[in-house]
Amino acid sequence: FQLAEKYGPVFTLHFGSQKAVVLTGYEAVKEALVNFTDEFVDRPPIPIFEQIQHGNGVFFSNGELWRTTRRFTVSTMRNLGMGKKLIEEKILEELHLLIETIKSSRGEPFSLKSFNAAPTNITFLMLFGDRFDYKDPTFVTLLRLIDEVMVLLGSPFLHFFNFYPFLGLFLKTHKILLKKIEDVRIILRNYIQISRQDLSENSLSYVDALVFKQHQKDSLFHDENIIASVLDLVMAGTETTATTLQWAILLMMKYPEIQKKVQEEIGTVVQSGTQATYEDRKNMPFTNAVIHEVQRFITLLPHVPRCTSVDTHFRGYFLPKGITVIPSLTSVLLDKTQWETPHEFNPNHFLDADGNFVKKEAFLVSLPKPCCPGWGQSQSPRASAPGSGAQALSSAPESLSQPIKTGLRDPLWGPDSPLENC
Numbered sequence: 001f002q003l004a005e006k007y008g009p010v011f012t013l014h015f016g017s018q019k020a021v022v023l024t025g026y027e028a029v030k031e032a033l034v035n036f037t038d039e040f041v042d043r044p045p046i047p048i049f050e051q052i053q054h055g056n057g058v059f060f061s062n063g064e065l066w067r068t069t070r071r072f073t074v075s076t077m078r079n080l081g082m083g084k085k086l087i088e089e090k091i092l093e094e095l096h097l098l099i100e101t102i103k104s105s106r107g108e109p110f111s112l113k114s115f116n117a118a119p120t121n122i123t124f125l126m127l128f129g130d131r132f133d134y135k136d137p138t139f140v141t142l143l144r145l146i147d148e149v150m151v152l153l154g155s156p157f158l159h160f161f162n163f164y165p166f167l168g169l170f171l172k173t174h175k176i177l178l179k180k181i182e183d184v185r186i187i188l189r190n191y192i193q194i195s196r197q198d199l200s201e202n203s204l205s206y207v208d209a210l211v212f213k214q215h216q217k218d219s220l221f222h223d224e225n226i227i228a229s230v231l232d233l234v235m236a237g238t239e240t241t242a243t244t245l246q247w248a249i250l251l252m253m254k255y256p257e258i259q260k261k262v263q264e265e266i267g268t269v270v271q272s273g274t275q276a277t278y279e280d281r282k283n284m285p286f287t288n289a290v291i292h293e294v295q296r297f298i299t300l301l302p303h304v305p306r307c308t309s310v311d312t313h314f315r316g317y318f319l320p321k322g323i324t325v326i327p328s329l330t331s332v333l334l335d336k337t338q339w340e341t342p343h344e345f346n347p348n349h350f351l352d353a354d355g356n357f358v359k360k361e362a363f364l365v366s367l368p369k370p371c372c373p374g375w376g377q378s379q380s381p382r383a384s385a386p387g388s389g390a391q392a393l394s395s396a397p398e399s400l401s402q403p404i405k406t407g408l409r410d411p412l413w414g415p416d417s418p419l420e421n422c
């Protein structure tokens with residue numbers, strides 16, 4: 001923000017020997033992602049992801065392989081019911097188990113991580129065709145590995161490796177990370193193998209669909225691309241939804257008056273003893289606004305790098321083909337020209353004067369549906385956000401519904417007590 005105030009919405013940062021053009025604020029990011037879609041469509045080569053995916057998969061691929069794999073991924077997810085009624089039953093089942101987990105704590109403190117299993121399981125269901133028992137050793141191992149990989153990806157040593165990859169011989173973090181990724185791949189290969197033994201056109205999972213596509217001799221769906229695509233979805237589709245749900249719970253506890261309004265709204269729309277359906281969302285403007293506000297406020301992915309696919313003239317600057325571009329999503333989600341109180345958790349950001357839900361373009365630009373194949377799921381009221389949080393909390397012991405202190409190193413919460421002390 002400070003750099004943008006000094007240098008304007010478009011400026012260059014130097015990371016070691018590399019340069020990146022940063023775009024900040026709603027206007028500049030929107031112009032780049034909406035009006036210059038084709039020019040800013042590629043991903044830059046980031047050393048650690050080059051070593052993990054070698055240009056395969058959906059997230060860090062480019063060109064024809066990206067386009068084809070992505071189109072296939074989006075349509076397969078849609079066919080499997082992502083964000084639609086088809087998957088609703090499964091989400092309800094998962095929600096029920098989540099509520100049981102909370103109840104079983106009988107008012108005693110429990111780790112927020114308990115909330116990870118349900119949203120992760122929804123993603124796994126679509127990837128592998130079946131849910132896991134929460135105690136299943138494969139499930140536990142995958143959850144642990146994903147968590148460890150995410151922590152390592154945020155490590156300063158890894159950023160150092162990305163800036164100076166030629167020092168890789170002397171650095172350790174990326175090697176530990178690559179080993180953990182290989183452990184995940186071993187599990188994924190096993191699922192691919194099982195799917196190959198029972199090949200069918202009526203795919204029950206993303207893995208099945210990939211294997212069938214390969215069987216049809218589509219040359220882009222080679223072994224490396226198949227495993228990279230599943231790995232991308234495992235990584236992109238688990239921590240994102242699980243962390244959003246954790247934040248939703250924390251925010252509901254931090255703002256009990258908002259939690260109460262969500263519960264009241266759910267109470268008026270959903271008959272006692274039943275659970276909310278996807279359709280009910282239309283009649284729950286406040287809950288819907290809270291879900292969106294959680295996603296805005298937490299700015300989960302501050303930026304995802306792109307790069308220019310051709311020489312580009314943008315806002316009076318010349319950006320040569322291949323230069324890294326960082327659209328700051330945080331700067332859009334906290335842009336004071338777009339949000340009345342950008343640094344406050346305020347569901348009114350998504351409500352009009354009559355309490356109707358309003359779509360905000362600044363939100364759509366920073367969490368764009370066309371960019372993220374998992375968007376339907378992440379927006380489902382029960383898959384990831386306060387809908388489930390508030391429903392879960394309304395079934396939880398009274399003490400949980402009280403305001404709490406946590407130790408998130410974030411201005412909202414303060415650094416004083418450990419996160420697990422709910």
Ligand code: HEM
Nearest residue numbers: 058059236237240241244300301304371372373374377378
């Ligand atoms: C709250 C949850 C989520 C958030 C906030 C989120 C956000 C994002 C963002 C900001 C991007 C980058 C878009 C860009 O490059 O401009 C992205 C890409 C992506 N997301 Fe999500 N996502 C979420 C859930 C999911 C889920 C559940 C899945 C899959 C099951 C998923 C799969 C992907 C993939 C594969 C990409 C790469 C797309 C591409 O490069 O073409 N995400 N997501």
